[in-house]
Amino acid sequence: MDARVSDPASFVMEPTDQGFRLVAQGDWVIANLDLVDDDLRGLNGLAGREVIMDFSGVTRLDIAGAFVLHRTLRDVENARASSGYDNVSQDFQILLDEVAANDHPCDQEPMPRNSLLMVLDRIGETVEHSYQQARSIMNLCGQVVVNLGQTVKNPRRLRVTSLFHHMEQAGLDAVPIISLLTFLIGAVVAYLGASILRTFGAEVFTVELVGFAVLRELGVLLTAIIVAGRSGSAFTAQIGSMKVNEEIDAMRTLGLDPVEILVVPRILAFVIMVPILTFIGDVMGLFGGILIAWVQLDISPGMFLIRMNEFIPINHFWAGMIKAPFFAFVIALIGSHEGLKVEGSAESVGRHTTLSVVQAIFLVIVLDALFAMFYIEVDY
């Protein structure tokens, strides 16, 4: 009995006057059932006949084994009343009773419907979902603005420790990676400009190319994207795990406002730090450009700066900088919003973290496009 080296389960059908005698043999345990289950399901020919299941050859039986035999008898339509079990030991009878008492199939999932309908269904759901999502983001946005207003009126409500903590985590700690990446992109743009413009003998315009691109777009966009991936996602994960741990519910019952405690400091920290990071990104991007211009085009750094000063008005710098706090607000808002939407499980934290990054980057780029249109209109 100990060693589970087992006889395979099998059965033979012996015809009788009224119908059949199903003689089961061997170990009817879960490990052996794949062999006989299909055969048992194939016994449709028994309909209307008497079926006697003979257990005399069964050496072991467990719940799974008892179930398949029970099911076979149950499924033989119109089986005679005289159908049943034979030679059942007391132990086996207990199992058969247990199975019979617990045979409650669960509801089937609804059948997949017409595929066109399903497509429409999905589209409808997505539209509805996007609408709800937009509403719920605007809702949180409103709460944040109200909270910010109250904080301005009553600065003591501001969570200073938390604010500085996030300024360090989301801001200061991001300086190395943002510096490195903007430097590289600045260098790449300069290199590209140098090699293409040189063919027209216009390599000196590399200065304008780098200046415009980095100051207006690349500095702020890269910063925003890195920050969204690095810290916006962290907001979602942090707030989301708190949601899973019921910490947010605990706060509410203690009369604490999660928006005030968790969301406002994060948003403020972002709005303060992202412009600073953008400035660093701008400087490093230009630095990369200067370096390449120097190495590839023999434009000395001094020349580069003089030309920049002459041909790139300062408003291009501001055109980039103005966008930074807006991007910051959107990223932090989305990060917190997704965090608050986490439900139940750790898996949900992962899903919302991904969503948060995707949505934040999407919105940042859309916002950037809107800014570009706006700048063109006002000729800035």
Add this chain to the structure above:
Amino acid sequence: MVSRHSDVIISVEGLRTQFGSHVVHDHLDLEVYRGEVIGVVGASGSGKSVLLRTIVGLIEQAAGTIRVFGNDTGQMSDEERRSTEQRWGVQFQDGALFSSLSVLQNIETPMREQFSLSETLMKELAEIKISMVGLGSDAAPKLPYELSGGMRKRAGLARALALDPEVVFLDEPTAGLDPIGAAAYDELIKRLQQTLGLTVFMVTHDLDSLHAICDRIAVLADKRVIVIGTMEDMLASTHPWVREYFHGPRGRMVTHEA
């Protein structure tokens, strides 16, 4: 429980477990007999969960031997380990259900991993298990976070029973249940033990459970099993912690009315 000593299903000898320099068990001996319900009690932090986890191989012991079904768990090949794992089921303290799978899928998982059964059969068997542990069929498609604590425990038990094991390990199965729910759970375990011939290794704090369903009780203190025996043995013990536990205000209520 006829020929008790010949039918030892789990034996632990001279077990020592430690985390860094923190020794949880030292020279711990324990035997579990086939077909019995053994209750393990002890103060919080005395190492009950660690003992359970060590026996099922989730924590490696620092010294000592553990035999399950007669095989030394420390020297099993992967193949032996796999077949041993088919013969026991573990219910964790909070269910430890896979959070991204429905209750039904949770129960199907061990079947899918260990055997090659058809999808239909797995579903049917999982449904039987769901009903056996007293969950309604509406619980089957639910995700773990949609269940109450008590339902999660039942679902965890159903998953532990998925492979029709010979031994089930239960970690505080009735903790956090209301008294009626806890009593129903006790009855469920007793019934399953009787119908399926299960051996039940149960960590518990619940004096009612100890009284209602445990054949023997093992008390864990001072890093080992200090007393093991029936409820009568517990009541007769002179060890201060055991006296406090079974004769304290809560102990008295249960033992006196019986």
